Amino acid sequence: MIETSVLIAGGGPVGLTLAMDLAWRGIDVTVVEQRRAGEPPNVKCNQISARSMEILRRIGVAQKMRAAGLPADYSNDVVSATTVTGIELARLSIPSRGERQAGVKGVDSWWPTPEPSHRINQIYLEPVLFAHAKLQPRIRILNRTTFEDYEQDEHGVTVTTSDLDSNEKNSVVCSYLVGCEGGKSAIRKMIGGNFVGTSEVQRVQSTYIHAPALIGLLPGKPAWLYFSLNPRRCGTTIAIDGKENWNIHNSLYHGETEFDSVDRDWAIREILGVGPDFHYEVISKEDWIARRLVADKFRDRRVFICGDAAHLWIPNAGYGMNAGIADAADLSWMIAATLDGWAGPAVLDAYEAERQPITEQVSHFTTNIAHKVTKQRREVPAEVEWPGACRRRHARSHRQRGA
Numbered sequence: 001m002i003e004t005s006v007l008i009a010g011g012g013p014v015g016l017t018l019a020m021d022l023a024w025r026g027i028d029v030t031v032v033e034q035r036r037a038g039e040p041p042n043v044k045c046n047q048i049s050a051r052s053m054e055i056l057r058r059i060g061v062a063q064k065m066r067a068a069g070l071p072a073d074y075s076n077d078v079v080s081a082t083t084v085t086g087i088e089l090a091r092l093s094i095p096s097r098g099e100r101q102a103g104v105k106g107v108d109s110w111w112p113t114p115e116p117s118h119r120i121n122q123i124y125l126e127p128v129l130f131a132h133a134k135l136q137p138r139i140r141i142l143n144r145t146t147f148e149d150y151e152q153d154e155h156g157v158t159v160t161t162s163d164l165d166s167n168e169k170n171s172v173v174c175s176y177l178v179g180c181e182g183g184k185s186a187i188r189k190m191i192g193g194n195f196v197g198t199s200e201v202q203r204v205q206s207t208y209i210h211a212p213a214l215i216g217l218l219p220g221k222p223a224w225l226y227f228s229l230n231p232r233r234c235g236t237t238i239a240i241d242g243k244e245n246w247n248i249h250n251s252l253y254h255g256e257t258e259f260d261s262v263d264r265d266w267a268i269r270e271i272l273g274v275g276p277d278f279h280y281e282v283i284s285k286e287d288w289i290a291r292r293l294v295a296d297k298f299r300d301r302r303v304f305i306c307g308d309a310a311h312l313w314i315p316n317a318g319y320g321m322n323a324g325i326a327d328a329a330d331l332s333w334m335i336a337a338t339l340d341g342w343a344g345p346a347v348l349d350a351y352e353a354e355r356q357p358i359t360e361q362v363s364h365f366t367t368n369i370a371h372k373v374t375k376q377r378r379e380v381p382a383e384v385e386w387p388g389a390c391r392r393r394h395a396r397s398h399r400q401r402g403a
């Protein structure tokens, strides 16, 4: 039997950040995670917000995080183009991490933060968090271990865990249990919480590809993210390693009700703007449904939920993990204050009161962006690809602005 102040179920980005924040406040923590030590997740999140980077700075991992991700000299720009290799329509210039260090300014340089946002995919981000958490003496991480069940009374929580290799069941006694086990969270259901919202906003075919030749076909300065806008197939392409690996999101249009309504290879070639001879390999693929769901309950007495366990929405604008990290930072000080005795347990009521309304608000904000983008995709005119159309449009909008 293990005794610990806080047990965290799930060692994804939210669970690990919560563990490190609690440890930084002097609280001993145990994390149970079903994956192997350091096993990377799927290729998902690509952006750590400035606020999350500030939290990572406080717990001492911001520098290591900033040293990982895209190469130091790889552009962080966001580009709208007819295709990834086609006509560039608009560009947001955002300094690479090397340029930031050298003082180069971009559209976000006025933000009042010591830690600007950082481009890094989750496959690189999580191993950095894991390695740092592993070094903390107050954190115990049990990999290949699943959360199974719990019972609570006024004194604490007794949790049953299972070792995936030996099938042995174990008990963990703790003061508080936090469910950070992602969207399928069992703990959300056990506290009597339900996801409320829209169960399907959009279907997305995501394909992670190895395409070493693509970077040589880019017509201008490379970008971190490309929005392809053309009348055949719109989509999003993200640079993962800044060299040869890319993730392509093909959001299905209205009326394309099944994942196989659209030929994956055809869509990828139209989004990239490459012909049938262009060679790429699929590293992994995922067909997923974007939702807008927020739990109607974030807590039952000594048991809480954080991150995707409490809310799920479409990744437009990059808020999913970042909102989860904000949940963790909020809950951490309240639990630490209660355990240290400088706040009464009533302070814990603030967690749901603060995080439920704000995440509900973000869920609508991101979904509205997704609806706008979907509408615009259907309205892209053929003229966008006419030679010179882009130059003429820029000149017209300059004239209209009186420039």
Ligand SMILES: Cc1cc2nc3c(=O)[nH]c(=O)nc-3n(C[C@H](O)[C@H](O)[C@H](O)COP(=O)(O)OP(=O)(O)OC[C@H]3O[C@@H](n4cnc5c(N)ncnc54)[C@H](O)[C@@H]3O)c2cc1C
Binding pocket: 009, 010, 011, 012, 013, 014, 015, 032, 033, 034, 035, 041, 043, 044, 045, 046, 047, 048, 122, 145, 146, 147, 148, 180, 181, 182, 183, 186, 206, 306, 307, 308, 309, 315, 317, 318, 319, 320, 321, 322, 323, 324
């Ligand atoms: C295509 C895509 C792009 C995205 N882009 C962004 C972005 O740019 N910015 C952003 O902020 N967010 C983004 N997100 C969302 C982001 O990936 C998630 O919000 C984030 O992973 C949530 O972290 P989490 O720790 O709450 O949950 P998860 O990452 O799901 O981690 C949960 C962990 O719990 C473990 N687990 C599950 N059940 C158990 C159990 N019973 N016992 C033990 N362990 C268990 C799992 O193995 C996993 O490690 C994106 C998502 C997608 C799909």
